Amino acid sequence: MNLLASIIHPQQAAEERRAEIYKSLIHWEGKVGGQIFGPVQKDGRREFFCLDENTWVWHEEWLDNAGRHSMTTRYDVRPGGIVKSQGDNNYQALGREELKNFINAVELYYQRVAPELQRMSQLGK
Amino acid sequence: MNIFSPRQPQEQQQTAHPETAVASEAVQAMVAPIAAERANTVYTARDHVLAQRIVDMPEWQPAIHDPTMVVATQQSRIGHSVMNTAPTPVMAAEQTKESDDLIDPALGYAKADMAAISHDVTDDRRDEAEAQARAAASQAYAAQASPVAEQPAPWQELTDAGMGNPQVPRVVQDVNRLTADLDMDRGNGLDADDIRRQIRDLQG
Numbered sequence: 001m002n003l004l005a006s007i008i009h010p011q012q013a014a015e016e017r018r019a020e021i022y023k024s025l026i027h028w029e030g031k032v033g034g035q036i037f038g039p040v041q042k043d044g045r046r047e048f049f050c051l052d053e054n055t056w057v058w059h060e061e062w063l064d065n066a067g068r069h070s071m072t073t074r075y076d077v078r079p080g081g082i083v084k085s086q087g088d089n090n091y092q093a094l095g096r097e098e099l100k101n102f103i104n105a106v107e108l109y110y111q112r113v114a115p116e117l118q119r120m121s122q123l124g125k
Numbered sequence: 126m127n128i129f130s131p132r133q134p135q136e137q138q139q140t141a142h143p144e145t146a147v148a149s150e151a152v153q154a155m156v157a158p159i160a161a162e163r164a165n166t167v168y169t170a171r172d173h174v175l176a177q178r179i180v181d182m183p184e185w186q187p188a189i190h191d192p193t194m195v196v197a198t199q200q201s202r203i204g205h206s207v208m209n210t211a212p213t214p215v216m217a218a219e220q221t222k223e224s225d226d227l228i229d230p231a232l233g234y235a236k237a238d239m240a241a242i243s244h245d246v247t248d249d250r251r252d253e254a255e256a257q258a259r260a261a262a263s264q265a266y267a268a269q270a271s272p273v274a275e276q277p278a279p280w281q282e283l284t285d286a287g288m289g290n291p292q293v294p295r296v297v298q299d300v301n302r303l304t305a306d307l308d309m310d311r312g313n314g315l316d317a318d319d320i321r322r323q324i325r326d327l328q329g
Contacts, residue, residue: 018175025171050167056160077161081153099148103156110163117170121177 026051029113030059036108043068048105050113054078056106075102 030047040046043063051057056075061068075084076091082099083091094102148156 021175022171025174029167029171050164053165053168054161056164075160077157077164079154079157081148081150081157082160093147093153096148096152099152099156103159106160106163110167114163114167114170117167117174121170121173123177 025117029109030057032112033105033109036105036112048109050109056102 026049027047030049033048033050034040034046036048037046041062045059045061047057047059049057051074054077056077058073058075059070060073061070063069071086073084073086075082075094082094082102084094085091
């Protein structure tokens with residue numbers, strides 16, 4: 001958004017700015033989260049991040065002989081447990097090993113991301 | 126493919142393989158609050174960052190192309206006293222280039238902030254945090270995953286209290302005594318078949 005637009009529509013400019021920063025934060029978090037699982041192949045991409053209070057997302061892109069693929073897995077945290085959905089598939093329960101790895105990843109993500117976010121929120125105060 | 130479970134085709138994951146067996150409801154119910162609490166903390170912290178940027182720092186956008194500001198922001202965040210002096214243009218340029226690799230340049234100070242954060246998470250710190258987190262998560266999970274296994278057997282407390290094991294059949298104790306007797310009687314004509322027969326008799 002240019003300077004003139006932000007003067008004429010300050011509220012809209014603020015909202016758009018907020019959306020941009022939010023997107024940028026998510027992108028950064030996803031990048032940090034993607035490093036938890038070790039190296040990604042050269043042409044691949046991996047992001048793992050917390051979307052909101054109840055949702056974790058893992059996005060993976062990879063290249064093989066069949067071409068380029070991508071898969072987004074959504075983990076929904078519910079009071080009674082965690083379920084995942086991939087693509088158009090219905091929700092399915094996590095396996096025991098998957099659940100263990102998931103919670104380990106969440107813990108690592110939290111250890112890396114939360115302190116940095118808290119520090120960022122202190123800037124300018 | 127799945128980073129959380131052993132790599133194998135999707136259809137194989139649906140089988141009752143021990144490593145991919147569906148986690149029990151009890152385990153799920155214990156793990157879910159942890160994931161929810163972590164997500165809530167991150168989400169709230171992120172919201173605070175957004176509020177801070179929108180409300181308190183409306184002026185940061187105009188300075189986005191000032192590489193000195195980029196580095197200065199990083200230094201203040203990282204807290205390196207050695208960097209109190211203004212950074213050289215080379216440093217600033219390098220820093221900006223690395224920042225460009227991370228974040229959309231159009232995002233201004235957000236780029237600088239996040240680039241600083243990225244640099245601030247050093248390998249050492251990351252390794253240490255990872256090791257600690259892994260250990261903690263592993264312990265927490267192990268403790269939560271098998272609460273039943275942690276329970277003592279019904280008779281264990283009695284055994285520990287020196288009251289013997291009421292559930293262990295008396296036969297076993299008798300067999301032990303018989304074996305001792307047989308040891309004493311060794312060479313008196315008893316052979317292995319005799320021993321086995323007597324044990325069977327004792328076991329009913």
